Amino acid sequence: MDRAVASEVALRCHRALEPLHSFVYFAPEVEQAFIDAGLESGRMPYFAGRAAPLGPVGAGVVAATFYNFNPRLVARCIPKAWSLVEPTEIVKLRFAGAEAALRRLLGDAVDAPELAELAELVREAAEACTPEGRPLFAAHADLPWPDGPVATLWHGASLLREHRGDGHIGVLVAEGLSGLEALVTHTATGKGFRADVAKRLRGWSDEEWVSAEKQLCEREILDADGALTPRGEALRTRLEERTDEVASAPYRRIGEDSARRIAELAKPFARTVLKAGGIPRELFANR
Template sequence: MTTATIDPRAGRRCHNALNALHSTHYFAPEVGKELGALGVTDPRAVNFAVRAAALGPVGPGTVAAAFYNYKYELVARHVPAVWSIASPDAVLAARARGVDSALRRLLGEQVVTSPEMAEAARLALRAAEACTRGARPLYAAHADLPVPEEPHLAYWHAATLLREHRGDGHLAVLVSAGLDGLEALVTHTATGKGFRPKWVFGTRGWRQEEWDAAKVRLRERGLLDAAGELTEQGVALRAEIEQETDRLDHAPYEHLGAEGVERLTELATGFARAVVAAGAFPGDLFGKG
């Protein structure tokens, strides 16, 4: 039995910094413009298309299962119809163009072409070598895509692999914890680190009454109090969920090694701070209100 040498929390910190850069494309107008040129204009259809395209022309059931916290009816409104507008291959090519433009705008040409970006790409790709496909559909689908040649796109690709690898494992943990997709969102928002409800309603398709019903279920389980705050039991459950997710996602960072994880986290944090400062995300995206 191999003894772990990397603090699981170090892997989580590295992932969080990497994920910040990956996630910029969900809000980047450049990606919307590229998809719009293909005829995909609804922002929610764009979201489903760019993330699910690696899976191929799948139906709503597959997307709802893989995404987990989106309302099925919203998914079915756009999938599989979006594939009749633009093929998955066309969407993936448009996504790459949009990501390229967005990163150049957010980071600037000097950072995009820097030795540090090339170093970060090498480190992130090395970490991704230890990711595994079993029971990880979104990771496995993206792992079948070619690695881009340009360092900033290779780094974004590796960040995507590591994000989806952790995300697929995280969903397994949520299922084991007995939280459905909406309940997972409610408890995450209650930590202060998740989407504000207005963004959940706008992007995930849920309504206020469904949100309120989920809160009732969570109160009955002792996870939320009357004010909608996490109870001691709820705080403990969220902590357990993250710890178990860390465990399932430990291999990439163990493979990279302590020095590599530290250096990749340093580089990724710098890039993440830069894109946040450049306005990559809405200011009211996260919080409890």
């Protein structure tokens, strides 16, 4: 599989698998388990759940590996979370909650032979990833694989997501975009969170957002209305294309047929998750 085809397949797989990972951030089963165990409500369950495989690290490590969150927001949750619930316990609760939520969202589809086939292919792709330069992926990859196809599918999709995310951060750094600037430009594409949601969930004030927009205007990435300029459009296209390229290695290793089969199998399950409300659509822009 040549690099252009591999990049295209990587994007297809990412789009098909993303809902099968990211529902976990909105699943009441996961958040309630964390709160019952002792974590505080709000943003702490998100930061603690995703960062727990790293161990009891400080706020700086979490802010660096998550990239586009305000470090002050992270510092309100980390490392306090580790004094409330041990990271190893958080990992166990997250796996159990994720499986319970995915079973609820998929309903009878969890017993479909296609899900078991997808889980095995996703595991094969995840195990074909390499950890160099990808700290968050590496931490999650050090965790033992869970039992059963449902939990295996979620863990495998999560590994591929974190592998891609670490690579994306490398691309952002190479392009000279800070975490906030990356968030502002992505929001300007109309393909991510609404701006008000992005500010709230990532912890940025209106003043900080406007300051970032001004800096991006000076670089001719945004125009005076906060929209992407042609230069900004080209930048975002380059970022996404480069991200697809650096995310494509595991799919090249398992081969084009297996990779395309992942996308084919994952799409109907992803649609089921979305239809069941696994990811709140009102948080996202309409474009």
